[in-house]
Amino acid sequence: MTGIANLLRSLAFYLCFYLGSIPVVVLAAAMSVAPRPMFRRAVDRWARWHRFCAEAILGIEVRVEGKMPHGPVLIAMKHESFFEAIDLPRLLDYPAVFAKAELMRIPFWGYAARRYGLVEVERDQGAKALRKMIAAARERSAEGRPLAIFPEGTRVPHGQMPALKSGFAGLYKLLDMPVVAVAVASGPLYHRWIKRPGAIVYRFSEPIMPGLPRDQAEERVRQAMNALNQP
Numbered sequence: 123m124t125g126i127a128n129l130l131r132s133l134a135f136y137l138c139f140y141l142g143s144i145p146v147v148v149l150a151a152a153m154s155v156a157p158r159p160m161f162r163r164a165v166d167r168w169a170r171w172h173r174f175c176a177e178a179i180l181g182i183e184v185r186v187e188g189k190m191p192h193g194p195v196l197i198a199m200k201h202e203s204f205f206e207a208i209d210l211p212r213l214l215d216y217p218a219v220f221a222k223a224e225l226m227r228i229p230f231w232g233y234a235a236r237r238y239g240l241v242e243v244e245r246d247q248g249a250k251a252l253r254k255m256i257a258a259a260r261e262r263s264a265e266g267r268p269l270a271i272f273p274e275g276t277r278v279p280h281g282q283m284p285a286l287k288s289g290f291a292g293l294y295k296l297l298d299m300p301v302v303a304v305a306v307a308s309g310p311l312y313h314r315w316i317k318r319p320g321a322i323v324y325r326f327s328e329p330i331m332p333g334l335p336r337d338q339a340e341e342r343v344r345q346a347m348n349a350l351n352q353p
Contacts, residue, residue, distance in 0.1 A: 139175040169212035181319030188326030194263040196301045200347040201272040202309030218262035220271040280309030283348045291336045300329040303346035
């Protein structure tokens with residue numbers, strides 16, 4: 123019966139979340155030409171709707187452990203499923219997320235992403251693209267916003283601990299700001315077509331201060347990101 127119950131809950135979740143997303147996304151598109159605070163609230167509503175559907179329909183409980191950071195800080199987050207990607211505006215206070223340039227080229231979505239203030243990442247495009255990315259990140263940070271990145275580069279199955287992408291070390295050095303690593307345990311519940319009830323935990327590390335040697339900084343971040351990552 124558990125499998126059937128999970129199937130029915132998942133179907134109800136897809137129906138409610140995606141159908142309910144239509145008016146929210148339409149509103150966000152309409153607000154994209156409005157002042158940024160109004161547009162921000164429209165985007166936040168979508169993240170809140172997703173969290174509500176996950177909690178009310180799927181039976182997922184969201185827990186936060188550790189001290190939630192505020193203001194300019196680099197958030198290095200584990201990425202196991204789409205849950206944390208959609209949930210970021212609900213979890214953090216107006217985050218500026220590093221996003222692949224390919225996503226920014228999607229019609230309408232790319233415009234909305236730039237309007238929200240995502241930081242475009244051009245991989246393997248040389249020093250000019252890196253300077254542009256760092257300038258955009260510093261601009262968002264100067265606005266008091268946290269920066270958020272998935273340093274592993276893509277979703278990683280629960281239980282795996284790959285090395286961080288090389289770009290993280292460059293950001294850590296050039297931005298010269300504290301890093302808070304976030305462990306996430308969402309994969310076993312959410313990263314599958316049939317989702318399961320349970321607790322998705324975010325665990326925030328203590329700040330990792332700037333100026334550490336590259337190897338030491340990367341290893342501290344990697345270990346903290348995988349604090350919940352038991353197979």
